[in-house]
Structures are given as C-alpha cells and as structure tokens.
Amino acid sequence: MIQKLETIKAKDHAGNLLFLYGDDVAANSLPLNRRELQVLKARRDEKRDCLLVFDRLPFRLYILSFDSEKPAPECQEKLRRQAMNLLKRLEEDHVDTIALSGEGILPEEMAALVEGLMLADYSFDRYRSKEPYHLREVIIDNRFLSASDLESAQRLWNRIFWCREWVNLPVADLNAAAFADELASIAADLDHVSCTVMDKKQIESLRMGGLLAVNRGSVDEPRFVVLEYKPVESETLPTAHCPLPTDRPIALVGKGIMYDTGGLNIKPDDYMQEMKSDMAGAATMASVLFAAADNRLPVHLVALLPLTDNRPGFNAYAADDILTMYDGTTVEVVNTDAEGRLILADAIAYAHANYHPSLIIDAATLTGAAVRAISTFGIAAMQQGADNPMTLLKLVGEQVYERIVEFPMWSEYDELIRSDFADLRNCGTTPQAGTITAGKFLAHFAATTPYIHLDIAGVAYFSKPQHAYRAGASGYGIRLLYAFLQMQDMVQS
Secondary structure (H helix, E strand, C coil): CEEEEECCCHHHCCCCEEEEECCHHHHHHCCCCHHHHHHHHHHHHHCCCEEEEEEECCEEEEEEECCCCCCHHHHHHHHHHHHHHHHHHHHHCCCCEEEEEEECCCHHHHHHHHHHHHHHHCCCCCCCCCCCCCCCEEEEECCCCCHHHHHHHHHHHHHHHHHHHHHHCCCCCCCHHHHHHHHHHHHHCCCCEEEEEECHHHHHHHCCHHHHHHHCCCCCCCEEEEEEECCCHHHCCCCCCCCCCCCCCEEEEECEEEEECCCCCCCCHHHHCCHHHHHHHHHHHHHHHHHHHHCCCCCCEEEEEEEEEECCCCCCCCCCCEEECCCCCEEECCCCCCCHHHHHHHHHHHHHHHHCCCEEEEEECCCHHHHHHHCCCCEEEEEECCHHHHHHHHHHHHHHCCCEEECCCCHHHHHHHCCCCCCEECCCCCCCCHHHHHHHHHHHHHCCCCEEEEECCCCCEECCCECCECCEECCCCHHHHHHHHHCHHHCCC
C-alpha cells in the first residue's frame, strides 16, 4: 500500500474520498447537501460509529462517523477497528485508491485510521494463485500528519508486516536456520545493528541444555540469534524521548519454536493446527529491535532468540529427563509440550550473565492457560523486580490498546515448580495457575535482573478475523513495546 500526503479540499476533490467525522460542530464543513446531511444526522443519532456512502459518479464519498467524546485510546481503537469494515466496503466497490480527509478531528485520530487500514489490509498471499484485493494507494490530508510522522509510522508498520509474514510462513519454508539467515541479512542492512548466529556446535559449547534438549527430536539444527542495536549519540533523532544509550541494554527475549508438535507429549486432535505460530515471540522481538533501528530510537537493545522446532523423532527428549541449563540450574522435565520455557530459560540466563541488562522482557506464545484466563483481548504479564517498568508498560498498553493484565508472582507459587529430583520442574504440580508457574519458572533464570514476562498466546495469531486483523498472525505487541521504548525517560530505576 502506497501512503502519501497531499493538500485535500474535500468539496473539490476529484476522486474517491473518505471524510472522517467525529464532531457535530464540524457539520458545516461536510461535503454534503442538505438532504445528505439529514440522512447522516439520522444515522449518527441512531449510532455514532457508522459508515455512509454517497455517489459522486464516477467516484464515491465515504463518511466515517465516530464518537470523538470517548476517551482518546478507546476512540482511536474504534477507528482502527472501523478500518476493517471500511476496507470490506472498498473491496465491494472495487476501489483501490482513496483520499482521507476530515474536519474537527485530531491528528491522532487520523493516524489511528491510517494505522487500522494498514493492519487490516495485510493478508498472507504468497501461496495464492489468484491475487486478492488490496488497497493500492491512500492519500492523506497533510493538515493531519507531517511527512516525518508518516515516514516513522510507515517504518514501524513495515516491521509489523514482516513479523506477520514470518509467523504465517509454514515451517517447511522457514525453519530455524532459514529464519536466522534472514535475520542476519536484515541486520546487515541496518545502521548500528549487529547479528551473531550461533549454530549447534556453538550452542553445545555454551551448554544450553534446554535449547539442545528440545531440538533432539528434530532433523533441523537449532540456532541462537543475538541481535544488538546500539545507536550513536550524534545520530539520534532530536525529537526522541528516550535517554541516550548506556552500557546496560534492555534485553528482548523471544520464544522461537518454529513448529510445536508437543514432542513426545504430542498434541491431541487439532491442537497442533497453527503451531507454526509458536515462534511469534522471536519474530516480535526481532521486529521491535529492527523498528527501533529504522527510526533511530536512542535506546540500547539486545534481542536474544533461541530457535528450534519441537518434534517427537530421533532421540527426542522425554518426560523424566533432567536437564542442566546454561546457568547450571537442573530441571526435571514433566511435560515435553512445555518446551518454550526451556529454550527461553537458556536465553534469559545468557542475557543476565553476558549483557547485565537494565531490564529483561520476554515475549512468548507460552500457555493455553493465558488464553483461558483473558481470552484474545490482551497479554498476560508478570514481573519480578520491575515494578516501575511494568507500570509504564501497562499505561502504554492502554494508550496503544495492546493491553496488559498483570498476574501475581507470589512466593507461594514457587512450591508448584519445586522438584524432588532437580532444582525445578518445567511444569507445575497442579493444572492450576499454569500461566503464573510458567512465569515463575522463567523468573528464576533472570536472577537479580529486573524482569517482565509477556505471554502473547491469545493475541499473536487469530484463527478468524478479529478487530483490525484478518485471520492469521497479528504482530500484536510490537506497537506496545515500541511505544514503551519511546518512553524510557519515564522509567525510574
């Protein structure tokens, strides 16, 4: 989709036009005659959030009405979601180019609509023989967005696009080695980004017992990818809101299970469907780092991405195995389908020991318990020693509408992951509190580093269209973490 800025005079525009209308005070500025205004008023009295279409042959005029009196985050999210309905109507009308204007609206409201169109317009097309409908061009009234703001947003949206593309790809075409190679190729084209890809022998030399164990059932070798973005002070954007980089980065750890069969505890029935998405955490964290580099955010980042698939073949690891992790912790395997926390544990311990980060954040499609607890409406999160960063992350989540529910990390939960034969179990002793015990397990490996765990199992991949997303990968969490990184000056250690 091409997005560009132009001066648009709604009443004189020769082309398909969408007019964003949120404030009744602006009624006189609407490009409508008296009869059309009456129709709009009647519809708006019935329901504020609505879409009306008027013929301006050979073009059409679309009026998108919304309730501007709602709280700003809710109002903007409504616009993102209305973008999906708008896109469906444009497809019905065979419209592939549209101009966006309005009156009495805020720049943030126009930006939310454009963002919603971008999110809704994405679909996973590369295996289709017939090209589906997409918007070709969106022209935005330059009264509402500056060129620099649009370019910055476009770079972020591009990273969301690629995250969704990676997560949607089947493992046959994107295994651990292929994904690592692609990440290295992207990093090579970015300023101030380095990439280290460790193969199986190097992972063995690090004694990453979790990553190696999960990989034992697969013909494809594992990879451990470390991306680092360290901006140069003189090249940071003058409008940035973050402190200058320090020697203590923020570490972003992402679960990279390229496909999850469950291992020897193989998944039943259709639970294996969509398990190509089990690497969404790694795709998310790589995309966040790349977006920060694209827009030169002045924050030092390291992304640590353990990559493998989980198969029941060869010498697959088994329940009752006892693993020695990177930091020396021993772990009793209770269930081989709780593999994500094993590879994350090695990466978190590596981050703590080698980078001494100011904060570790992980993202993982980790537990079905998170979905059962809060459904597909947000992220289940926990923290250890990171009260202030978590508070900021929750506030940012409300603003961008990628919301967080914080679960407790009470000491009593430690008892549920104690083992009679090793330091820890990889699953709780009861089926209750599955999301929390997973977070408790991972927090052990962060040791004294402030730590936040994000369980994105409910939002990383949608089985059917939801909100501003079509079915498939969503890229949910990228906007959240990017906005959080922009606001680092508000974090008090």
